Amino acid sequence: MNAPVRRESAESATYVVLLVATAVAARMWFDNLHVFGPVRIDLALMFLSYLSILRGVTFGIMAGTLLGLIVDAIHPAWMGASSVGFAAVGFFAGSFGQALYMEKSMARGILVIGAVLLFDIIFGMLSVGITRPFWLGAVGTIGSALLSGSLALLMSWLYRQWRGRVVSEPEAAGRA
Amino acid sequence: MSPGWLRRPGALLFVLAVSFGLFLRVIPSTAKQPAADFLLQTAYAPFFAIRNWSHELFALRVENAQLRQGLAEATWRWQQHEQYAREAVRLRALLDLASAADYRVHVAQIIGWDRRGGREEVLVDLGRTGSVVMYAPAITKEGVAGKVIELMDHFARVQLLTDPACRIAVRDMRSGVLGVAKTSDDRRLHMERVAVEADVEVGDSIITAGIGGIFPEGLLVGTVGAVASGMEPLLLSVLIDPAVQFDRLDYLFFLERTAPLPPGAPYELPEDGR
Numbered sequence: 001m002n003a004p005v006r007r008e009s010a011e012s013a014t015y016v017v018l019l020v021a022t023a024v025a026a027r028m029w030f031d032n033l034h035v036f037g038p039v040r041i042d043l044a045l046m047f048l049s050y051l052s053i054l055r056g057v058t059f060g061i062m063a064g065t066l067l068g069l070i071v072d073a074i075h076p077a078w079m080g081a082s083s084v085g086f087a088a089v090g091f092f093a094g095s096f097g098q099a100l101y102m103e104k105s106m107a108r109g110i111l112v113i114g115a116v117l118l119f120d121i122i123f124g125m126l127s128v129g130i131t132r133p134f135w136l137g138a139v140g141t142i143g144s145a146l147l148s149g150s151l152a153l154l155m156s157w158l159y160r161q162w163r164g165r166v167v168s169e170p171e172a173a174g175r176a
Numbered sequence: 177m178s179p180g181w182l183r184r185p186g187a188l189l190f191v192l193a194v195s196f197g198l199f200l201r202v203i204p205s206t207a208k209q210p211a212a213d214f215l216l217q218t219a220y221a222p223f224f225a226i227r228n229w230s231h232e233l234f235a236l237r238v239e240n241a242q243l244r245q246g247l248a249e250a251t252w253r254w255q256q257h258e259q260y261a262r263e264a265v266r267l268r269a270l271l272d273l274a275s276a277a278d279y280r281v282h283v284a285q286i287i288g289w290d291r292r293g294g295r296e297e298v299l300v301d302l303g304r305t306g307s308v309v310m311y312a313p314a315i316t317k318e319g320v321a322g323k324v325i326e327l328m329d330h331f332a333r334v335q336l337l338t339d340p341a342c343r344i345a346v347r348d349m350r351s352g353v354l355g356v357a358k359t360s361d362d363r364r365l366h367m368e369r370v371a372v373e374a375d376v377e378v379g380d381s382i383i384t385a386g387i388g389g390i391f392p393e394g395l396l397v398g399t400v401g402a403v404a405s406g407m408e409p410l411l412l413s414v415l416i417d418p419a420v421q422f423d424r425l426d427y428l429f430f431l432e433r434t435a436p437l438p439p440g441a442p443y444e445l446p447e448d449g450r
């Protein structure tokens with residue numbers, strides 16, 4: 001009776017571990033993949049958005065909170081800001097994933113754009129002490145949102161192409 | 177009555193998460209530091225280890241490349257010093273020789289070989305302007321190599337001891353038996369004109385006799401390799417192993433005599449020995 005539940009919990013734990021590993025690795029090695037000045041690709045945020053769509057609101061909020069805590073461990077003064085931001089992204093992506101039809105690549109790309117914007121707005125409000133011009137922050141946020149969204153769209157499209165080929169081959173073999 | 181949006185799935189959890197985050201945000205950093213340290217030590221530690229390991233690996237690669245380059249340079253310098261050491265030993269031996277026999281030494285590099293028609297000659301980059309004289313003995317650290325047979329301003333042609341036309345008056349250093357060193361048609365160096373009853377043994381050192389005014393006395397020519405009856409009934413066939421390794425020649429040293437030559441010298445040894 002409990003086997004499906006246990007399997008689902010194990011899957012969730014695996015996803016959380018992968019999420020945390022991605023976030024930590026991206027933060028340590030790639031400095032959040034800063035591409036052009038303030039414009040960045042936040043792999044952890046993209047990963048969290050996708051998982052929240054797949055696993056639901058509860059998973060998104062809990063994973064986002066944990067992820068935020070770990071990300072902020074490097075800067076204890078801001079601890080809590082990323083946590084709130086990621087939790088909001090988890091809630092946002094999970095809610096839309098359940099309420100709307102998110103199978104299309106375009107929809108997922110737009111959702112990632114919204115997630116990045118939401119996170120940056122929340123983090124910008126809570127992380128008092130980061131001194132940089134407003135326009136620079138705005139450019140960074142919008143650029144990051146568009147870049148991450150485009151990347152998400154591309155990855156989703158590539159995944160669908162690959163899955164379509166994997167699915168169609170047995171069907172073709174069956175027809176033959 | 178709770179608001180409607182709170183009844184949405186996960187809304188309450190979201191409120192709790194945001195409250196928790198805001199609480200963390202407002203409390204002092206000193207209170208958050210232990211939690212941050214714990215997270216760093218648990219979540220970040222494996223990645224720190226991997227990063228340090230990868231950095232160390234990269235640094236080792238760079239260091240390894242530098243060490244390889246250093247090793248190559250050191251090997252090259254060491255070989256150069258070995259060469260200097262060998263040259264120093266050779267030059268010291270020549271200086272000793274020159275001081276003992278009132279000879280000056282000139283060094284020349286071999287720039288060409290001439291083996292046409294069975295000849296064994298070399299061309300060196302030192303000539304008349306370098307104080308080389310006609311028939312000057314050409315030697316190496318090991319012993320006699322030949323003599324100058326053609327002199328130009330900046331070059332000289334040297335007939336090697338392995339040339340069949342080259343003849344040198346020699347002596348058995350142990351017994352004093354005289355003879356003529358000459359390379360025969362079989363390309364082997366022989367001591368000719370040695371009487372059958374002469375005291376010549378295998379292993380004896382053969383040195384220049386100092387007869388003829390070209391070669392000073394006492395230069396090593398080689399050692400006796402074999403003694404046998406010769407083609408002529410009253411003569412021995414004495415095979416000499418040359419002291420000089422003619423296939424490894426690079427430099428030659430020319431002796432310039434500072435004392436006057438004896439009357440009539442230099443003169444060639446006659447082909448028939450009489």
